[in-house]
Amino acid sequence: MIYDILFKHLEQKIQLSEVEKEIVKSYFIPKTLKKRKLLLQEGYVCKYLTFVASGLLKTYHIDEKGKEHISQFTPEGWWTSDMHSFFHSVPSQYTIDALEDSELLMITAEDFENMTLQVPVMDRYFRLLFQNSLVVKERRLVTAHTLTAEEKYRQLVENNPGLVNRVPQNLLASYLGLTAATVSRLKKNV
Amino acid sequence: MIYDILFKHLEQKIQLSEVEKEIVKSYFIPKTLKKRKLLLQEGYVCKYLTFVASGLLKTYHIDEKGKEHISQFTPEGWWTSDMHSFFHSVPSQYTIDALEDSELLMITAEDFENMTLQVPVMDRYFRLLFQNSLVVKERRLVTAHTLTAEEKYRQLVENNPGLVNRVPQNLLASYLGLTAATVSRLKKNV
DNA sequence: TAAAAGCGTTGACCTGAATCAACTTCATTT
DNA sequence: AAATGAAGTTGATTCAGGTCAACGCTTTTA
Numbered sequence: 509m510i511y512d513i514l515f516k517h518l519e520q521k522i523q524l525s526e527v528e529k530e531i532v533k534s535y536f537i538p539k540t541l542k543k544r545k546l547l548l549q550e551g552y553v554c555k556y557l558t559f560v561a562s563g564l565l566k567t568y569h570i571d572e573k574g575k576e577h578i579s580q581f582t583p584e585g586w587w588t589s590d591m592h593s594f595f596h597s598v599p600s601q602y603t604i605d606a607l608e609d610s611e612l613l614m615i616t617a618e619d620f621e622n623m624t625l626q627v628p629v630m631d632r633y634f635r636l637l638f639q640n641s642l643v644v645k646e647r648r649l650v651t652a653h654t655l656t657a658e659e660k661y662r663q664l665v666e667n668n669p670g671l672v673n674r675v676p677q678n679l680l681a682s683y684l685g686l687t688a689a690t691v692s693r694l695k696k697n698v
Numbered sequence: 699m700i701y702d703i704l705f706k707h708l709e710q711k712i713q714l715s716e717v718e719k720e721i722v723k724s725y726f727i728p729k730t731l732k733k734r735k736l737l738l739q740e741g742y743v744c745k746y747l748t749f750v751a752s753g754l755l756k757t758y759h760i761d762e763k764g765k766e767h768i769s770q771f772t773p774e775g776w777w778t779s780d781m782h783s784f785f786h787s788v789p790s791q792y793t794i795d796a797l798e799d800s801e802l803l804m805i806t807a808e809d810f811e812n813m814t815l816q817v818p819v820m821d822r823y824f825r826l827l828f829q830n831s832l833v834v835k836e837r838r839l840v841t842a843h844t845l846t847a848e849e850k851y852r853q854l855v856e857n858n859p860g861l862v863n864r865v866p867q868n869l870l871a872s873y874l875g876l877t878a879a880t881v882s883r884l885k886k887n888v
Numbered sequence: 889t890a891a892a893a894g895c896g897t898t899g900a901c902c903t904g905a906a907t908c909a910a911c912t913t914c915a916t917t918t
Numbered sequence: 919a920a921a922t923g924a925a926g927t928t929g930a931t932t933c934a935g936g937t938c939a940a941c942g943c944t945t946t947t948a
Contacts, residue, residue, distance in 0.1 A: 571844050579840055592833045601840075624822065632814065632821040638828035643782045645835040650769055650791075652842045653875035654761050657935065676895065685843035690935055692897055847905065866925060880905055882927055893946070899939090907932075917922075 510538055513561040514613055517585055522633045532630065535623045536613040541565075541606045547588075548604040554593035556614035560584050563610020564674065567602050568682070578683040581607075581671060587637065607675065652685060658694045660684045665698065700728055703751040704803055707775055712823045722820065725813045726803040731755075731796045737778075738794040744783035746804035750774050753800020754864065757792050758872070768873040771797075771861060777827065797865065842875060848884045850874045855888065 511533050518524060524532065536559070541547055547565060548554050558565075560582050567580040567588060579602065582588040593600035594617055615623065624630045651660060664684060665672050672680060677695075678688035701723050708714060714722065726749070731737055737755060738744050748755075750772050757770040757778060769792065772778040783790035784807055805813065814820045841850060854874060855862050862870060867885075868878035 569840060569844070575844075577840060577843050579836060591829060591836075595829065624825075628818050628822070631825045632818070635814075635821045635825035635828060638825060638832055639781060639785065642828050642832050642835060645832060645839060646769060646781075649835060649839050649842065650759060650767060652839060654759070654765075654767050678895065687936060688896075689898085689937080692895095693935090868925065877906060878926075879907080879928085882925095883905095889948100891946100891948080893944105895942105895944080897940105897942085900937105902935105902937075904934100904936095905932105906934090908930090910928090912927075913925085915922100915924075918920090 510561045510611055510613060511536070513585070514559055517559070518633055521636045522629050524627070524629065528627045528629070531627055532623060535615050535619045537615070539612045539614055541610045541612055543606050543609050546603060546605045547612070548590060548593075548600055548602065550601060550603045551599050553597050554590040554600045554602075555616055557587060557589045557591075557594055557617070557620055558604075558615075559587050559613040561611040561613060563606060563612075564608040565604055565610060566607050566679065567604045569602050576682055577685070578679055581675065581683065583671075583674075584610075607679075657684075657686050657690055658697060660686065661691055661694055662698050700751045700801055700803060701726070703775070704749055707749075708823055711826045712819050714817070714819065718817045718819070721816055722813060725805050725809045727805070729802045729804055731800045731802055733796050733799050736793060736795045737802070738780060738783075738790055738792065740791060740793045741789050743787050744780040744790045744792075745806055747777060747779045747781075747784055747807070747810055748794075748805075749777050749803040751801040751803060753796060753802075754798040755794055755800060756797050756869065757794045759792050766872055767875070768869055771865065771873065773861075773864075774800075797869075847874075847876050847880055848887060850876065851881055851884055852888050 514532075514536065515524070515529060518532070537556075541563070547556075547558060550570065562584045564584070565582040565588055566578055567582065567590070568576050568578045570576055580588065582604075588604060590600040590602045590604070592598065593602075597617070624634075651663060655663065661680075661684060664680065677691055681688045681691040684691070704722075704726065705714070705719060708722070727746075731753070737746075737748060740760065752774045754774070755772040755778055756768055757772065757780070758766050758768045760766055770778065772794075778794060780790040780792045780794070782788065783792075787807070814824075841853060845853065851870075851874060854870065867881055871878045871881040874881070
């Protein structure tokens with residue numbers, strides 16, 4: 509069941525009683541999202557924090573020249589949203605859509621607040637989650653600044669082999685801050 | 699008093715009883731760090747999560763060519779550490795040192811754990827803190843990928859005017875992933 | 889099953905920022 | 919006050935990666 513996937517992930521970081529599980533469960537709205545469908549559109553407030561139970565989403569931003577910059581891939585077992593938009597109710601800078609048919613569990617900001625007040629250990633869960641995400645983001649920033657295009661691609665292949673086989677190469681390029689042409693060329697040396 | 703600076707910041711996000719304050723206070727070790735002195739050296743485990751009560755620190759990484767890449771400036775009222783090293787007791791990837799004489803409050807990983815168990819609302823504080831940091835890091839990553847050198851510098855001046863007047867230009871360059879020569883040149887157009 | 893769209897490759901060319909190096913302040917030490 | 923060393927500027931040159939465009943191959947869609 510879809511909620512069990514969520515609890516399996518929560519229980520990797522925290523313990524929940526049956527009562528707490530029921531409370532948490534009651535706050536999440538299930539939803540399926542077909543490939544190419546939008547979860548969030550740039551310019552609109554991000555209404556949900558979303559757990560991906562199955563499938564794969566991408567988060568991206570379109571710049572003034574119309575170029576797509578992918579900031580995040582979200583496969584099953586991970587969370588997504590535009591956090592700034594979600595927590596502060598301001599227009600989103602990002603669009604999120606599905607790369608594969610996906611099953612989602614979503615919670616509103618108001619319910620998120622209520623849930624953490626009712627089940628404070630969820631604060632701990634998200635503290636740990638955000639803590640880990642921060643480490644990952646920090647690392648991506650360092651590699652963006654220090655590595656050559658080839659090293660960036662090589663590192664992605666080493667660290668995320670699953671992703672490389674699951675996502676078109678032009679999207680990986682965008683995620684790395686490179687062009688599709690560049691990635692195509694440097695693949696030969698890797 | 700130095701602990702009051704800490705509590706002032708905690709109370710921007712959470713409420714603490716007097717008892718809780720005493721508990722929290724008991725876990726933090728005060729320390730002063732003179733300009734140019736190290737708080738953490740790359741290769742060593744980061745033993746402390748550190749609150750900067752006054753002063754300014756920088757976090758950086760030296761690449762194979764000996765080039766310094768600054769990942770973070772930490773002025774008064776903010777936290778610093780190599781989170782990955784701190785929470786997982788692995789060698790640090792970063793060095794942290796003082797750009798100005800600084801007053802610090804430090805907590806070990808073990809005490810951090812005990813503190814959050816004794817005062818669960820601290821999980822909420824750090825959830826909120828990490829949540830906000832994540833938004834900031836995410837944004838830096840997007841600008842690293844989408845902006846030109848000049849736009850990066852301009853945005854820094856707009857968003858962090860304080861920092862620009864406080865930190866030598868070559869360090870700002872490193873923070874932006876640019877060279878000192880480049881920043882010097884593009885300043886004229888800004 | 890034809891047309892369209894998405895994806896990957898490759899070539900020719902261009903350019904923004906890096907590199908390297910010299911020279912100047914300015915600040916800190918002694 | 920001399921000396922050492924950060925910090926900033928500027929010029930000449932280089933080059934990694936972007937841009938633009940053409941061409942196949944495969945997958946969707948009509």
